Amino acid sequence: MNLTGLVAVSGKPGLYKLIGQNKSGFILESLDAQKSKLVVNMSTAKLASLEDITIYGEDEDLRLKDVFEAMKAFKGAVPEAKADGKDLRKFFFEVAPNHDETRVYASDIKKIVSWFHILKDLPIFSEEEQAVAEVQEVEVVEEEKPKATKAKEAKPKAEKAAKAPAKKATKKEA
Known part of the structure; x- marks a missing residue:
């Protein structure tokens, strides 16, 4: 069972799917037949994720x-x-x-x-196997990428840092 992204909103009946976020709050879509969209303010509404309940x-x-x-x-x-x-x-x-x-x-x-x-x-009861497999694949790929990019980013920063003080020192001497 995949309950990811499903929330209950305090003071509102039913369940909602989290579809996005903007400056003022979260954008939710109701799980009923109407599929109405709702924007809830982060400071006034309380959201409870069904995964965490x-x-x-x-x-x-x-x-x-x-x-x-x-x-x-x-x-x-x-x-x-x-x-x-x-x-x-x-x-x-x-x-x-x-x-x-x-x-x-x-x-x-x-x-x-x-x-x-x-x-x-809803097809939530049958989504578990697919979602778990996808999440595991994504985690493996994401773990490999940041390590490689951090190493690439570290070299230019170190080179810039090494060059920057040398330039400042030459300007002071002149």
Whole structure:
């Protein structure tokens, strides 16, 4: 599952895809059928990347990505977000049995279920293998390039630095 670039905006329903940035904030595109674009101010809006979201667990926190994977693999039907809180809690214990019942509220579960229903129709669940392979290739290529360019850039700077004081010294002598 590839959650890269997907964010939730505080005070706004739904999920958004980060498509760019300008001087005043981030440019987002909604993941619903309308695909509306939105510019959020960096100083007033809070963005939460879905990759970074964790859920309180009894022993350790659970990653949202792992919970979504469990929801996808769930054999029964995933309830709607408007379902009864007790039904949602029962469902959530099946997909995330180690979550902390006292710190994970029914509203949190409703939000996670509604996000899952938005994402289940998108090709996000099948993107993982391609994205991970591409990221690994890009990291290898990027690691090699900066080392070579730094070495090339260092030589001209050192030569310029060596020549510059010599020129100044000759001007002072004259």
